[in-house]
Amino acid sequence: MSYKNVVAEKTTITRNVSDIGDRLGNLYEGLVTISKRSRQINDGMKEELTAKLAEFASSTDNLEEIFENREQIEISRFYERLPKPVAIAVDEFLADKVYHRNPEGSE
Numbered sequence: 001m002s003y004k005n006v007v008a009e010k011t012t013i014t015r016n017v018s019d020i021g022d023r024l025g026n027l028y029e030g031l032v033t034i035s036k037r038s039r040q041i042n043d044g045m046k047e048e049l050t051a052k053l054a055e056f057a058s059s060t061d062n063l064e065e066i067f068e069n070r071e072q073i074e075i076s077r078f079y080e081r082l083p084k085p086v087a088i089a090v091d092e093f094l095a096d097k098v099y100h101r102n103p104e105g106s107e
Helices: 017-024 027-054 063-067 070-081 085-094
Strands: none
Touching: 017 027, 017 085, 027 070, 027 085
16 A cells, blocks of 8 residues: 555544444444454555565664664655555445445344
8 A cells, every 4th residue: 555645634633433333333333343453554555665675684783774774764754644544444334445345244
């Protein structure tokens, strides 16, 4: 997933709880869906960041190289500035971009 084009809020905002509950008919199912999607986004971000930072891993422990590697610092700063995974998941959920399926079925 490309995180450069994410339009989710970078700060915490107040949400109307009924917007989340109205999507699936149950507030708690909506919250579980958002939390699972948030975990997926977080895992994806972590894998992507680890892969990018692995390029800079060196076998020698030279402190000067570690502290002066500007590319590594810029990559880390990019990921720090991104919206939090929960904000991205809520934005996707409210925009109907998340697929939700209840395996037990509703009766």
